[in-house]
Amino acid sequence: MKAKLSLVLISLALGVSLLPGAENAAPPKSFMALGRFQVLFPSDQVFKDVYGSSLNSFGLELRRNIGSLFAVWAEAAFLSQKGSLTFTGEETRLSLIPLEAGLLVRLKEGTWTPYAGVGAGIFILKEESDVLGKSTSNSLGFCLLAGIDFDLASLIFIDARVKYQVCKTGTTDPGVSDVDLGGLVVSGGIGIRF
Helix, strand or coil: CHHHHHHHHHHHHHHHCCCCCCCCCCCCCCEEEEEEEEEEEECCHHHHHHHCCCEEEEEEEEEEEECCCEEEEEEEEEEEEEEECCCCCCEEEEEEEEEEEEEEEECCCCCEEEEEEEEEEEEEEEEEECCCEEEEEEEEEEEEEEEEEEECCCCEEEEEEEEEEECECCCCCCCCCCCECCEEEEEEEEEEEC
16 A cells, blocks of 8 residues: 555656646755645544544645755644544544654756655654543654645745655553554645745
């Protein structure tokens, strides 16, 4: 499944690189900052049963170009969601802060700039309910991503991205099972180059 999804994401980014206008852009600035709106579509059915099939979050991403082909990126996001426990129906609250970083490769430079990348990060999870109490965990996760930047002006651009993340938390809290935070994250954002 992960290999097929990676192939689809890379194929999508390559296909978009053939769009007109890709050959007319100025060289990229060294740094970029983006604000993002993201939607997580979790892959784990238990997680969906408790918190829903889509969860919204906001994030901030910073990028630093390394030549004309590569860039390093770092991102922090915040997700907060209320849900209902499957057995008792009582309210539970989730907050998740993923802190991720990785490497991007630009597949073509221009007005439309498709990219693909990999990354790793720490996922800081806190769950709280009246029945189970509080549970916190910090877990390592990985991701594959593909996206495209579109220049609105010389310094301003919009970004669309699809990311597949893999992360399973481990907890030592009694009565609390592991949480699978994996799934598809679709996001859009606006950024500035400087």
